[in-house]
Amino acid sequence: MAFSSLTCLQQRLDAGETTAVALAQHYLDRIQKYNPGLNAFVDCNVPHVLAQAGASDAYRATHGARLLEGLPIAVKDIFCTSNGPTQCCSKILHNYHAPYDAHVITRLKEAGAVLVGKTNMDEFAMGSSTETSAFGTCRNPWNTATIPGGSSGGSAAAVAAALTPAAIGTDTGGSIRQPAALCGITGLKPTYGRVSRRGIIAFASSLDQAGPMTQTVRDAAMIGAVISGHDPADATSVADAPRVDWLGACESRDMTGLKIGRPREYFIDGMHDGVRASVDAALEQCRKLGAEIIDVSLPHTKYAVAAYYVIAPSEASANLSRYDAVRFGHRCDSPEDLLDMYTRSRDEGFGEEVKRRILTGAFALSSGYYDAYYLKAQQVRTLIRQDFEHAFEHVDVMATPTSPVPAFRIGEKTDDPLTMYLSDVFTIAVNLAGLPALSQPCGMADDLPVGLQWIAPAWQEGAVLSAAAAYEAATAWHRQHPALFTGDAA
Amino acid sequence: MDIDVKKVAMLARIRLTEQETRDLGPQLTSIMAYIEQLAEVDTDGVTATAHPHDAAMPLRADVVSNTNKRDALQKPAPLTESGLYVVPKVIE
Incomplete structure (x- = not known):
């Protein structure tokens, strides 16, 4: 039962073969047994989980099932929840209890989901390996000496090891897709503006977007259908977004007539041979399913990482100015004056990578540098967006590797920030352009999973889901699970 | 490029330790050197x-x-006190 999809668990609940309480207990047992070795969860309140599950069973008995009735779902520690701590895996938010639920959390609750706990992440979602967490490194279930990717590494590891059947992550420069790829699961980043950002602790406001991390494409669609939609309380949530037939898109089984773009800038020297071979084989599989593979070019791709590392840190430096030790968060002992309180509290509370990003942003925005950095990066962002628009005049979707390498070893890239930044080279442009994209497992390299990334024009989540569902139905990569975690708990 | 790390840190209201200041200098310089490649892109007239x-x-x-x-x-x-946020004295 452990590696059952949400879809399968829903069928069993609907058939009366199990209950929400039994499911919750099953996953709680697995969390208890396996989490100490993985550090995927940073908070799990057992009585609260069982109480939600009991309430769900009662709701089902009297009113019938809602869209996610009784299904366990974990959420990244970046989502504000009115129950339990929300710490963004930062010391500065140690023991912070949010006064309200994020919009995504409200939607999940209203759909009957059982929230199983908070998952580990890079501090303030700044990182690609979940090594910058104040709660310690999270490990990859496929090889616990390697990182799970990041920043939603706890969510990815928890789903890959079946400590929960599904989780929610956030993606600013690849933080859903890259850990999904490295842990061998499916992760969807919706179009910017599709999911409300209210109550998601802000990193880079023009890039952040929440999405599902799951065992299957259909499971991602089930959650996408629930968490998406206009929220008047988030000014960047788009009111008249084109609708998606989330579940209908997942019925697709062949690719006849589908034009898949293969952007040449995403098949570069320096990428791992095993990744290249897996993605080439996946594209060949798509061709067999009837798709036409068309070479396309996104000429400004090489500037995406540089533009991102101006825009994201600049927005972060503004967003993180709210941690002033006045309204919430860590305050240093016995401050001498106001300035001492600000500067010392922030030095004590923020970790190394977060400080690095705040300073990068503060420098880029400082007097005399704005035009050379922030404005320039926003102009390059326009060119990157236009690259996609031009390419999508010729193709329906694009397929690329999600990450140039499989999971790397813990500690391998922590000494050189720039090397770590380059691990998001294939995911960042999608955020700059605000597009929907999905990563799904498509092979193995060095006994570690490889991810295939699908990218579609804005608002066409249906296109990435259809392509991914057809590929998934023709292959078995999504049914591979890490051997260490396939035993039953208890 | 020479980045005055202490000045930037003060703009961001972060008091760095001496060690942090020493470490961050070369790191920020190398990050900004990488970002410099944006200058190659012709952005005349691009919104x-x-x-x-x-x-x-x-x-x-x-x-x-x-x-x-x-x-x-x-x-x-x-x-807090009586519904107000308490902070160190601002004005003598």
Whole structure:
């Protein structure tokens, strides 16, 4: 039962073969047994989980099932929840209890989901390996000496090891897709503006977007259908977004007539041979399913990482100015004056990578540098967006590797920030352009999973889901699970 | 490029230790050196993208939509008194 999809668990609940309480207990047992070795969860309140599950069973008995009735779902520690701590895996938010639920959390609750706990992440979602967490490194279930990717590494590891059947992550420069790829699961980043950002602790406001991390494409669609939609309380949530037939898109089984773009800038020297071979084989599989593979070019791709590392840190430096030790968060002992309180509290509370990003942003925005950095990066962002628009005049979707390498070893890239930044080279442009994209497992390299990334024009989540569902139905990569975690708990 | 790390840190209201200042200098320099490659791109006449979909800021009716939640919102504060945030003395 452990590696059952949400879809399968829903069928069993609907058939009366199990209950929400039994499911919750099953996953709680697995969390208890396996989490100490993985550090995927940073908070799990057992009585609260069982109480939600009991309430769900009662709701089902009297009113019938809602869209996610009784299904366990974990959420990244970046989502504000009115129950339990929300710490963004930062010391500065140690023991912070949010006064309200994020919009995504409200939607999940209203759909009957059982929230199983908070998952580990890079501090303030700044990182690609979940090594910058104040709660310690999270490990990859496929090889616990390697990182799970990041920043939603706890969510990815928890789903890959079946400590929960599904989780929610956030993606600013690849933080859903890259850990999904490295842990061998499916992760969807919706179009910017599709999911409300209210109550998601802000990193880079023009890039952040929440999405599902799951065992299957259909499971991602089930959650996408629930968490998406206009929220008047988030000014960047788009009111008249084109609708998606989330579940209908997942019925697709062949690719006849589908034009898949293969952007040449995403098949570069320096990428791992095993990744290249897996993605080439996946594209060949798509061709067999009837798709036409068309070479396309996104000429400004090489500037995406540089533009991102101006825009994201600049927005972060503004967003993180709210941690002033006045309204919430860590305050240093016995401050001498106001300035001492600000500067010392922030030095004590923020970790190394977060400080690095705040300073990068503060420098880029400082007097005399704005035009050379922030404005320039926003102009390059326009060119990157236009690259996609031009390419999508010729193709329906694009397929690329999600990450140039499989999971790397813990500690391998922590000494050189720039090397770590380059691990998001294939995911960042999608955020700059605000597009929907999905990563799904498509092979193995060095006994570690490889991810295939699908990218579609804005608002066409249906296109990435259809392509991914057809590929998934023709292959078995999504049914591979890490051997260490396939035993039953208890 | 020479970055005055202490000055930037003060702009960001972060007091770095001496060790942090020494470590961050070369790191910021190498990050900014990488970012310098943006200068190669011809952006003459290119508009800046601030929001991926160029959405206009939506308007809403000017009505009170939430109730007084002062106690709940102040609960996470490090120090409050009579509904006020307490901070070190600002003016002598």
